[in-house]
Amino acid sequence: MNHIIQTSDLTMSFRGCDALRGVTLNVDEGTVFALLGENGAGKTTLIRILTGFQLPTSGTCRIMDLNPAKDALEIRRRTGYVSDAPALYDWMGVGEIGWFAATLYDNQFLPRYKESIRRYEIPEDRKIRHLSKGQRAKVALSLALAHDPDLLILDEPTSGLDPMVRRDFLESMIDRAASGRTVFLSSHQISEVERVADVIAILHDGKVRVCEPLDKLKDSVTEVAISLEDPLVALPTLPKPAEVLDEQSYGRQRSMVVRHYDSEMHDLLASRVGVTGVSERALSLEEIFIAFTGRSQSPKPVENAEIPMAIEGGLA
Template identity: 45%
Template sequence: MAMVELRDVSKRYRTVRAMENVSFRIPPGVVFALLGENGAGKTTTIRSMLGLEQPDSGTVRVLAMDPRKDGIEIRRKIGCVPDAPKLYDWMKVSEIAWFAGGFYPEGYVAEFERLAAEFELPMNVKIKTLSKGGKAKVSLALAMAHTPELLILDEPTSGLDTLVRRKFLESMVDVASAGRTVFLSSHQIPEVERVADYVAIMNEGKIRVCEKLETLKAEIEQWVVTLENPECSLPPCDSFLLTHEGIGQRRQQLTVRSPEPNALWALRDTEGVLQVDVHTPSLEEIFVAYLKSGKNDWRSEQNSLPRDVPVSDASEEAKS
């Protein structure tokens, strides 16, 4: 069973295109990261998954349920931390744990207390006295205390200090290794790079690429070309080029994916090319390249969480 599946989902607000033909599929036991700038469509995507927003077209399934009809049941079964969580500020931390525990099976409060201790969260203080980071810890503990099969986290580490943020993200790997699924929407790209199994890059309501992170890192390269003079022309490489930028008068940088065989040697043998240095880009550099290119990568449809492969097989592959 796919934990989350969107097929050709679109949503517009008057003249604003929030989602356009968005498709992705998430198997169990992975950390899936949705990356995008503010206004890219990430929050609308999450709200559609929770049944809080009705798409104009397409289908959404979460835990094999339709959010249009089963939104309440989906929200009961998953754990969710929104970008701006609303808490009962007049309650103490211990009181909100007992309050929330009334909606879940026995053991919820004990697990909340364990998480609160792990986050170094004081139990006997009122929530309104906590810092932004402290309130974020309360929201995280509330979302995780019933050990849901699916965690949906929208900028969950906002306001957390560096050590707690790192510890929390590492705990998401443990959640995935236990067979549960984490959907993480974030702009903290270097942190996402440390924990994500799959990455989707969203821009202007479209999924530009959706792929295994290790595949992106293996197939994308940066070629820094040093020229004899600025007028030298390079051989065509549009079929595998993401971006082509000048970095000074006699140096150019090409970001490429899955270049054609011998393309690098052909570039090095081009008249006027003095040197070509090859680098492996970071996830942040890959993110910027896809945003600048404006391309929708066809490989996403063929290679990312394959639709013609059973989801159970995709999950086992992700774990291995």
């Protein structure tokens, strides 16, 4: 499978801030690729580099086998982009802005745009300024898709939208990928992304913590709950390739989030003197995200308490 996006050791430094610190990613054609991260993690900076609006401090980047530093216009011609706050001309009507954008593309742009607007039930004579945020997002998506781009980039596109609009918006991305196109989705709305993404990358503090297919990522991370005779019982170090992402204590209960956990590690913990029980639980993507970004909140220890099971998510 061909890579439609390739980055190698990208860095971006601003005065007093390293927005990206060695980002390496490969995005395959025909996938929904989700880049997850908190606000300020570097997601928008990376998108600006991908689209040629920002030159990186160091590293390399190729989009559709083009160099954003030299081929930015061609990349934008073949890319659709929707942000959380699409820049649309408020004084134009819905039909007018489609006609205006159509002058930049081939003669199939306007029919595709009008069909999309009809599907979303947005009147062509309605002024952009009179649209709701959800309707504006649908107009922006229609504009971004009307030239049938090879790559669609979405930067927090569902921020502030109602649940029904968000669901329809994201599920349309699955259809997009099924047609062989690629969707690059940047978001911190993790529960929504979990329903549509093929591949997940977690960006934290300017670094990619993990990049794997969603099913593989979820299979590789486990919460391990350990019951102890005494809170001071020392547990053995788990052998490689295990990686403890998070560890919390609640009286005589110990909770660990472990990557690459297996049955031999279960036996190692269960056989430890002072351990009275070991159980495992699969995690949601949101819980995995919290573990990788180190933002979990430890509750006050309560003797014999049960371990909590839910942790707190344009115009081309």
